[in-house]
Amino acid sequence: MARKTPVLKVTNLKKAFGPVVIVDGFSLEVAAGEAIALTGRNGAGKSTVLRCLVGADRADEGTVEVNGTRVSETNPEIRRDVATVIDDIDFFPDLSVVEHLDLLARAHGIPDADAAVDEVLHEVQLVPQSGQLPSTLSSGQLRRLALATAFIRPRKLLVLDEPEQRLDTEGVEWLADRLVEERRRGLAIVMASHDPTLVQKVATRTIRLGDRAEVLADE
Amino acid sequence: MSKKSRKLIRSTPVAGEAEAEVEVEAVVPAAPERTFFFLPDAPPLEVDEHELHGLMKLWRHGRATRSIGQVLQDSYVMLFSVVMIGAMVVSVVLRAQGNMAGCSTDACASGRLLVPTAMVLACFAVALGVARLFGPVLASAAEGFWLMDAPISRRRLLRGRLVLPLLLSFLVAGLGTALVGALSGLAWAQVLAWSCAAALGSAGLVSLAASEQTRERVVVVKVLQAVFAAAALAVLLVVVSVAAGWLPTTFVAVAEPATWLFAGVAAAGLIGMVVLLQLTVARLEEIRRARLVSGGSLVAGMQGAMFALDFGLIRDILVERRMAEKGHVKPTRGRGLGLAALVWRDVERLKRQPSAFLGLGMSLFVPYAVDALRMSQLNPFISGLALVAGLVPFLGSMRVLSRTGGLARTFPFKTAQLRTATMAVPAMLALVWGLAATPAFIGIASTGADRSIISGLSVALVTSLAGLMGAVRWVTAKKVDYQTPMMATSSGALPPGLIFNLFRGLDMVVLITAPLILQLPAYWSLVIGLIVFWALRGSFNMADLQAEQEQAKRELAEAKEGRGEKQKIPRPGR
Numbered sequence A: 001m002a003r004k005t006p007v008l009k010v011t012n013l014k015k016a017f018g019p020v021v022i023v024d025g026f027s028l029e030v031a032a033g034e035a036i037a038l039t040g041r042n043g044a045g046k047s048t049v050l051r052c053l054v055g056a057d058r059a060d061e062g063t064v065e066v067n068g069t070r071v072s073e074t075n076p077e078i079r080r081d082v083a084t085v086i087d088d089i090d091f092f093p094d095l096s097v098v099e100h101l102d103l104l105a106r107a108h109g110i111p112d113a114d115a116a117v118d119e120v121l122h123e124v125q126l127v128p129q130s131g132q133l134p135s136t137l138s139s140g141q142l143r144r145l146a147l148a149t150a151f152i153r154p155r156k157l158l159v160l161d162e163p164e165q166r167l168d169t170e171g172v173e174w175l176a177d178r179l180v181e182e183r184r185r186g187l188a189i190v191m192a193s194h195d196p197t198l199v200q201k202v203a204t205r206t207i208r209l210g211d212r213a214e215v216l217a218d219e
Numbered sequence B: 001m002s003k004k005s006r007k008l009i010r011s012t013p014v015a016g017e018a019e020a021e022v023e024v025e026a027v028v029p030a031a032p033e034r035t036f037f038f039l040p041d042a043p044p045l046e047v048d049e050h051e052l053h054g055l056m057k058l059w060r061h062g063r064a065t066r067s068i069g070q071v072l073q074d075s076y077v078m079l080f081s082v083v084m085i086g087a088m089v090v091s092v093v094l095r096a097q098g099n100m101a102g103c104s105t106d107a108c109a110s111g112r113l114l115v116p117t118a119m120v121l122a123c124f125a126v127a128l129g130v131a132r133l134f135g136p137v138l139a140s141a142a143e144g145f146w147l148m149d150a151p152i153s154r155r156r157l158l159r160g161r162l163v164l165p166l167l168l169s170f171l172v173a174g175l176g177t178a179l180v181g182a183l184s185g186l187a188w189a190q191v192l193a194w195s196c197a198a199a200l201g202s203a204g205l206v207s208l209a210a211s212e213q214t215r216e217r218v219v220v221v222k223v224l225q226a227v228f229a230a231a232a233l234a235v236l237l238v239v240v241s242v243a244a245g246w247l248p249t250t251f252v253a254v255a256e257p258a259t260w261l262f263a264g265v266a267a268a269g270l271i272g273m274v275v276l277l278q279l280t281v282a283r284l285e286e287i288r289r290a291r292l293v294s295g296g297s298l299v300a301g302m303q304g305a306m307f308a309l310d311f312g313l314i315r316d317i318l319v320e321r322r323m324a325e326k327g328h329v330k331p332t333r334g335r336g337l338g339l340a341a342l343v344w345r346d347v348e349r350l351k352r353q354p355s356a357f358l359g360l361g362m363s364l365f366v367p368y369a370v371d372a373l374r375m376s377q378l379n380p381f382i383s384g385l386a387l388v389a390g391l392v393p394f395l396g397s398m399r400v401l402s403r404t405g406g407l408a409r410t411f412p413f414k415t416a417q418l419r420t421a422t423m424a425v426p427a428m429l430a431l432v433w434g435l436a437a438t439p440a441f442i443g444i445a446s447t448g449a450d451r452s453i454i455s456g457l458s459v460a461l462v463t464s465l466a467g468l469m470g471a472v473r474w475v476t477a478k479k480v481d482y483q484t485p486m487m488a489t490s491s492g493a494l495p496p497g498l499i500f501n502l503f504r505g506l507d508m509v510v511l512i513t514a515p516l517i518l519q520l521p522a523y524w525s526l527v528i529g530l531i532v533f534w535a536l537r538g539s540f541n542m543a544d545l546q547a548e549q550e551q552a553k554r555e556l557a558e559a560k561e562g563r564g565e566k567q568k569i570p571r572p573g574r
Helices: A046-054 A076-081 A097-107 A113-123 A139-151 A169-184 A196-202 B003-010 B017-027 B049-063 B068-074 B076-102 B106-134 B141-147 B154-184 B188-214 B219-244 B250-286 B289-307 B311-326 B339-350 B354-372 B376-403 B405-409 B415-442 B453-475 B496-503 B506-517 B522-536 B542-563
Strands: A006-017 A020-031 A035-039 A061-066 A082-085 A157-161 A188-192 A205-208 A214-218 B487-489 B492-494
Touching (some): A006 A188, A020 A061, A020 A188, A035 A046, A113 A139, A169 A188, B068 B076, B106 B154, B106 B188, B106 B219, B106 B250, B106 B289, B154 B188, B311 B453, B339 B415, B354 B415, B376 B405, B376 B453, B376 B506, B453 B522, B496 B506, B506 B522
């Protein structure tokens, strides 16, 4: 199968915290329509890799490129192309659920923001909570809101850190279907997950991180 | 559990302990059928609330690593400094009291009565606000989880908790009012009357808040708080009006009755405190655990933030709590696309925070009051600081977008664009504030500033720019980085950022207003202000620049390696 142009290209990524090397020599290419699942035990470096991919952490060595542009968290092109749901997401304490989505849709220049917000709000099943402030949402609802912020906006690469966390069974099923649909539409996905069902359903490649990165399956 | 604690617990003097031990030895069979005991080799003790407190104290004592003597020995420099500074403050206060008492004009006499009166009313409002925020009766999360479940009397466990808030309100209000009274030039008998009124009145109001807490009501406390705050503001307005000559100075005539009035307030506060305390203690048994633990967790969060001197985090905790209480808002539709959507959302937000306008309005009194008090030279600095406090609530978007990178990453804009957009609405407010404060900088009182309209307007605008930049600096403050090299101090090693946290916001106001204070032309301040704006909007990001530099070095090294040039290998150290 001919390789497509990579949306994400990681070359020899190295990240250490003091003397502890978390990941070393990690390379990866993700093309449009591919979904990569990072698996591995706790502390294997999944979240660290994802944080380096989106520019939240700076790699000690190696390069990360999205569509040929070196990743920097403050680069607006990267911000436009990469949608992330990792642990450092924050919310405006005085804006309701629907206002968060409305603001994000408008900031990304979506012309019919109202329709887009309604659609995503229904999909993540937060319609009854649309007027609630984030501090009153349950952890599962907060996770749904975080996922909604990724789905409301245009994106070429989706980076998710354990997206199934705190979701109920029905929610995980919905997420898996949605990610498969995203992948089929040509979105590149990189996610870390501990849920084998989600990984099996969504991922086209699985990389187990541990002592040494290992490609387990290739579609 | 430490050996010392275990030993102390065993030796805890419990009534009838000796007899109990004898009985245990006599009654307990040789092979007792014990499944669980707190201590494996001792019979279980029935403890009451008092003993439980004693036990907790003993455990804490057992875990202490340093004695009080060692702590004092280690911080002797700080103690010495505190004593020295305290002595200097007292000396300055005494001298200022003497000077102010020397001013015998009607305007001085009126101000002398009104300023401490405003302070008393402000103390009442603050005491009620803080008491409502924390409880005032509270318990830690651990106590709520472990102790409140036990079959013990909450009244007996919690009644001691009332002492600290009462004592704090008494001391802070009393000392604060005494200081303001002395600085205003009140006679010592009057200082005593005003400060007793503030101290006992505040303590009485805290008792009222505690009594309302046991009834799960907040309406009375909220209404009283608003009334006292409005009254304090009104009195301050009168002070400014009298100083500016807009109101007659007839307050001098009521000096004698006012002293008696405040003595009466003090007596009423004392009686109220005693009566309400009785009622509160009687109802402590019914107080809900959630209501107690909520205040305790707030204190714990704020304590953590205080250790890092992270005032921004303290404000975040309070905002989060207020929003959790509010819970729900009527959603409004946004407008515009791109950065305009962010600006419009900030405009929409203004409707949701009327209390922030109250703060901004109060800060507008400051330039007038400072001018009326004949301190026009320092007016830009003092008013700039007041404006920082007034503008911070309007910079909520900027605060959230800068405290973690997560939310900022979801917006397709540069950091500088985001900051500029979130500064737009506060900048408009600062501009309006500057225009409204212009008369104060031109000069309202005969002894105040005497500037032309253009000069006064430019000083007012520079002050509003200083206030805005100070507020931006305050909300964008980063957390203290404990991974940086530490500074050696008499209190132990401290990260340098911890100290600088104290001056965030203040530094920008000093920087921008310094030329005005030094009587240089206003355009110097304007130029400095524009440079500060350029830096604070994130035009240059040090982390990005550093990364780019490192990247360039790495690429250069790679290129050299590719060309086969000799690489210098550092000699190993001997």
